[in-house]
Amino acid sequence: MTTGDPYNLARSILQKLSCSISLLCSLMIISSITSSKINLSKTQQRLLLGISCCDSITSAIWIFTDLFMPPSGNIHTCNAQGFIIQFGNISNVLYMVALQIQYVLTIKYGWNDTKMKKLEGALLGVPPAFGSGTAITALVLDLYNPADWDCWIAPYPGDCTSTFEINKGNSDLEETDCIRGD
16 A cells, blocks of 8 residues: 555555455354354355355455555465455355355255255355366466555566567567566
């Protein structure tokens, strides 16, 4: 965060406030679901638990985003933040898709708990598996870099010309000037 810059100050305060509220609410949902055997027995509740877990980790990381990015952090802390955000965001979206599938099958097609159990492994397993796969791939390819207000998938330095731009003929450069994230 740039000291004295009103835009970045407001963005940082709003980000920390909204992420704190999101984290608190997700933790309340996690607590409610895990404290009830009835809730834990339902596919819908377990999907909501997955959503809340993913939301809580990304919200917590975003509250402390300034610690992960340079100049406070380094490339290793940036990689850690980028990995967690990538995993959490992708998994969260896919858990929401799984929840919508569960709703459609239950409401529109009348699936009961017994029928839903046959599909539950995929509904609960695909989101974290795919989230992990994309997070690991981006880590191996050195794609996590400072990206505006957090560390995520971005070229480094931010103003470099990527190979994609060069190959489309939009640059006079013959090769990329990106150090990472190309």
